[in-house]
Amino acid sequence: MVAVNAFPILETDRLILRQVTKDDANSLLKYLSDKEVMMYVGLEPFKSIDDALDEISWYRSIFEKRTGIRWGITLKDQEEVIGSCGFLNLVSQHYRSEIGVELSREHWGKEIASEAFEAVIKYGFDQMNLQRIEALIEPPNIPSQKLAEKQGFVREGLLRSYEFTCGKFDDLYMYSLLKQEFNVKQ
Template sequence: MNIFPVIETDRLILRQVTKDDSESILEYLSDKDVMKHYGLEPFRSTEDALDEISWYQSIFEKKTGIRWGITLKGQGRVIGSCGFLNIVPQHCRSEVGFELSKEYWGKGIGSEAFEEVIKYGFEQLNLQRIQALIEPPNISSQKLVERKGFIKEGLLRNYEFTCGKFDDLLMYALLKQDFEKMQC
């Protein structure tokens, strides 16, 4: 994983996020609705966006994760991101996360990106298990992962302390063999 992989779908290009994307990232990560279930306060400055981009780069360099910027074909602007974090090579597992600019909600873009990232995880990163940790009020993300075959395994009570409060998280997971069955 030295060269950042680009993923192409029918409508999207998933690519590395760079400092040049800081304004578009700030635009959607400063939206309180987008950030409602993100575990961070809405961004307030370009510096916040640059810190996020630095984090994307550091997890890629350390091989603990990979985060793609979601762009529409023919447009360079990043409208969301999707990728893996907390990759544990000895156990062949990782967590997956995603967010999308509100103006693109409900158009199947998140689903299209998410599906290709999951495929990349199983086929290129040789993952056996992909986990999604989702706040219980985040119904749209729950529906998305369930449509992609993820199974709800349980509730992690007070699992994270974010934005001044403890949050419960639902644990969803998809195993490689279940993913492969769905591909047939």
């Protein structure tokens, strides 16, 4: 695995993916308080600025501990964070990590999540030297399944009662993408 010291900034045609700071707390609160955005995230909708600040602290901690990295998604001509995408549960000795993404509802259906997702996947394989990227997706979350499948992820199976979130057990589909599969697509 490549050690990362400075937080990397990723750029796509329309997006800048950057580190989320305390200055972004209001932006995060705006979209993470939306129950539709949070429906499949495994967290209750945020209720206060403290919830957003806690999320930002978590982003910083996973980066510092090298267990993940989470980018804020911004449009090139705007500073406002409209979503986030990144890796969590990084297992460096096995060259694998989970990936996740969420996006403000006002930006759904514009291929923004797809653009950010692809940039983060590419970074994971090229810069972090991952061999396998996993996506754990609830069965009713059809848009996320389509997003993963569009990037070449393969559904491996159903993990029954895999997580206990928001007072209930959730089944999750396990999707994966291997480095050689992504490189063939490029």
